[in-house]
Amino acid sequence: MRKLSSLATMATLAGLVVIGPVPSASAAAAAATCRDNYDGATAGWMYAYDKANCEGYLGGAQLDDNNWGNSLGGFQGSDDNKATSIINKGEYSQVKFYNYTRPHGDDLNPHICLTRAEGFASNLSDDYWEGLKLFGTVNNSISAHQWVDTTSCSALAE
Ligand SMILES: [Ca+2]
Ligand SMILES: [Ca+2]
Secondary structure, three states, X not given: XXXXXXXXXXXXXXXXXXXXXXXXXXXXXXXXXOHHHXXXXXXXXXXXXXXXXXXXXXXXXXXOEOOOOOOOOOOOHHHOOOOOEEEEEOOOOEEEEEOOOOOOOHHHOOEEEEOOOOOEEOOHHHOEHHHOHHHOEOOOOXXXXXXXXXXXXXXXXX
């Protein structure tokens, strides 16, 4: 353990030396944003995070996941009702997020969509299911997602 931690320290110091001469770049890296996560994401995938600005990775998926709380798919267990920021790097679709696990009767399952053009939503605290406050905030309440075409959504996350 000691050896490992001293190696880690050396690696950290080496890293500091490398970025040391570029203070503006390291300062920019310190501010959390979804932009770097989006840029580093795999094309065709969506991702969700526990905290705002794509901090606290929860999971990612190339396919649908109808239940973020089960033990299958890109989102499992405690991922349910936890997402605060989301990314869509799909190649042609938008991602439809649901308040309840599916199947639920999708007409009765409040949704919000994130388009590929939007790319990411950094903080879901100001996004509401169906775009209406009466349905409650999307923050910490996503329980399923599905890839859909551009005409399948009435409310979009921003
Ligand atoms: Ca799942
Ligand atoms: Ca939910």
